[in-house]
Amino acid sequence: MSQLHHYAETHEVTNQVPPLDGLNLYRSDLPLQEWVRRYHGGWADEQLSAYGQLAGGALMEAGFLANENKPAFKSHDRYGHRVDMVDFHPAYHELMAAGIKAGITSAPWTDPRPGAQVARAATMYLHNQAEAGTSCPMTMTYACVPALRLQPDLAEIWLPKILSGQYDPRNLPIAQKTGATIGMAMTEKQGGTDVRANTTRAYPVGVGGPGQAYELIGHKWFCSAPMCDAFLTLAQTDKGLSCFLLPRHRPDGSRNEFYVQRLKNKLGNWANASSEVEYRGALAWMIGPEGRGVPTIIEMVSLTRFDCMIGSSSLMRQALTQAAHHCAHRTVGTRVLSEQPLMQNVLADLALESEAALALTMRMGYSLDNAHDEQEDKFARLVTAIGKYWICKRAPGMINEAQECLGGAGYVEETILPRLYREAPVNSIWEGSGNVQCLDVLRALSKEPGVLDVLFAELGDGHGSSALKQRIERIKQQFADTDDIQYRARQLTEDVAIALQAKLLLEAGNSTVSDAFIASRLGEHGQAYGTLPRGLDVEALVARSTPTTLQE
Structure with missing residues (x-):
């Protein structure tokens, strides 16, 4: 065998492409730079360049790790208590923290200068190239703001945490959090896109109406990012389909009656957890006029x-x-x-x-x-x-x-x-x-x-x-x-x-x-x-x- 040893190397590796590791996704994208400037986002050039460097480097690597290590659902703790937790790889948290710090969830609302939405879109454009699954919870957190502002009393509690620019993944009541993320749960098995066919019911705890507490009973066929701190959701009242904010915790700090049934096994979007959930008397607060849930959540x-x-x-x-x-x-x-x-x-x-x-x-x-x-x-x-x-x-x-x-x-x-x-x-x-x-x-x-x-x-x-x-x-x-x-x-x-x-x-x-x-x-x-x-x-x-x- 020793005489054949020189045959062990069968070929020389040639004609291979150099890696793109560490590419600045902003500086290497001339069209993006031009379109950002065209629509008045040029003032964000330096911060976009910094995020482009991060997205093409550390976040790109984190994106591979977050997808290779899918989120795992943990229904109970080792003592048998129902906990409804989803565990994520540290790379997921790294991606979330970077995006939230960069203003993807908050910048146009906290600094609404000309070009703010354009600059924020460019930041999301860079982040999404590194890893798209984390964009889902960040999108919903960013997009919930106009709907929440329809209910000023709830907005006063939630918006400071939503717009803080801090990522806080701890499973705690909102009062103990430094930052919050918001999810969405609308569709049900029997209706899908036709949300008016929803059967989830909302029962007033006391006096009903906008800003008031209700208990929800029903299911949602899709609830994206179930580890968010609260969810905008739809349920039927006596006046029709209405919009609610449903937090993971009740005001006394106890867990809400929000139960994850399973995580979806999806074609892609692996780093993000999508789930089926049930409300078994889950406490939620009405947002916007009763019976006007679709126009409210369409915001x-x-x-x-x-x-x-x-x-x-x-x-x-x-x-x-x-x-x-x-x-x-x-x-x-x-x-x-x-x-x-x-x-x-x-x-x-x-x-x-x-x-x-x-x-x-x-x-x-x-x-x-x-x-x-x-x-x-x-x-x-x-x-x-x-x-x-x-x-x-x-x-x-x-x-x-x-x-x-x-x-x-x-x-x-x-x-x-x-x-x-x-x-x-x-x-x-x-x-x-x-x-x-x-x-x-x-x-x-x-x-x-x-x-x-x-x-x-x-x-x-x-x-x-x-x-x-x-x-x-x-x-x-x-x-x-x-x-x-x-x-x-x-x-x-x-x-x-x-x-x-x-x-x-x-x-x-x-x-x-x-x-x-x-x-x-x-x-x-x-x-x-x-x-x-x-x-x-x-x-x-x-x-x-x-x-x-x-x-x-």
């Missing part, structure tokens, strides 16, 4: 839907980063992949999809920053549903194409791409799936005067693009024809989304990007990525989104 839902846009956009960006980096270093034949025409076509197409999603997301952030303006408020009402539908719908296919750029390596768990792919569907399903969003677009247009006018004022006359002008005219004709409009709702929503993205890219002034987007999305374009028409500057598009190029 929260509209913001969580916005975060679905951020989430899907960020997953696409990370997938693009991985694909572009790989192709910039991997040689096939005698040429680097990113220099080969067909791969340039694919990478440029992926880059267009990513930047268009980012553009619409940041435009929505600008709208939220200016919600006091009636036009912007109506724009946000409509485009939240449009953007949530289209961006979340595009993410899984785009990420799969990015995986293919790496070949078999993109299918292996040592890379982040399988996790991104598993994560992508949740945003299109959570907070209302595709049909719900498209029907909400029709609802906004039919029930809220002026919304359609705001849309066409935003789209304008095509901004010098004949292709966009033709698309806008077609959209007007489609909305004027109300026959079987529900049947056509997805096509309508898609057409509006693409037209808005084209308009935003045109306005931004980078003709390389806007010309390519319009030529492909409004012109002849194949069904798969990598079918861009001739005559586009694909090299410039690829260079714009390749992290190694931007760092040099």
Whole structure:
């Protein structure tokens, strides 16, 4: 055997891509920097750079650990007492602490300056690339604020802890906490999206009405992040479906009658615990008018839907980063992949999809920053549903194409791409799936005067693009024809989304990007990525989104 020892080394490892460990996800993302500045978030440049460095380094590593070590449900302690606890890996807590400290749950409310929502969206965009599961509880905590403010007496108790910027995972009553997180529990087995079919009942402890205590009996088929300190939930009263704040602890410090039945075994989103729960006389306080639970909680839902846009956009960006980096270093034949025409076509197409999603997301952030303006408020009402539908719908296919750029390596768990792919569907399903969003677009247009006018004022006359002008005219004709409009709702929503993205890219002034987007999305374009028409500057598009190029 000793004579054969020199054969033990069968090959030399060559043609491998250098690691992206420690990449500053902000400084290496030129489109993100430009869109943040465009919508008045430039003042956050340094803090975004710092978080980009953290997200691409320590938090990226923590993301792998949090997903490799899923949360575990502990129903009882060793003495047999029911405790309903979920244990998380320390990496989960590291991610939560970093995101909350960076203001993902609080910044636009504690420092509502121009661009605050845009800067916060950018921070979430960076965080979500490192680990998306922790974004769920942070999203709900951020989004609960407008709903809680409808009930000032409860807000006075809860908001100081929600907005403290401190992560406190201890299972204690709110009075003993330095920070609080908020979850949501709406859907039930028999109804799903149709929350008006909920059977959970709320019984007043004394005098009923807004701000008063009730006991809830029933179940929730989905309760996300069950270790939160309180939950916004829905239950029926004599006047109909109403909204409640249900804490994990009663005022005397005892545990509430809130019982976790099991954790969901999900396709992705592994670091986050999603559960089924029962209320067995759980104490909760009514928020907003009795019987108006859906309009009350929609204040929260509209913001969580916005975060679905951020989430899907960020997953696409990370997938693009991985694909572009790989192709910039991997040689096939005698040429680097990113220099080969067909791969340039694919990478440029992926880059267009990513930047268009980012553009619409940041435009929505600008709208939220200016919600006091009636036009912007109506724009946000409509485009939240449009953007949530289209961006979340595009993410899984785009990420799969990015995986293919790496070949078999993109299918292996040592890379982040399988996790991104598993994560992508949740945003299109959570907070209302595709049909719900498209029907909400029709609802906004039919029930809220002026919304359609705001849309066409935003789209304008095509901004010098004949292709966009033709698309806008077609959209007007489609909305004027109300026959079987529900049947056509997805096509309508898609057409509006693409037209808005084209308009935003045109306005931004980078003709390389806007010309390519319009030529492909409004012109002849194949069904798969990598079918861009001739005559586009694909090299410039690829260079714009390749992290190694931007760092040099």
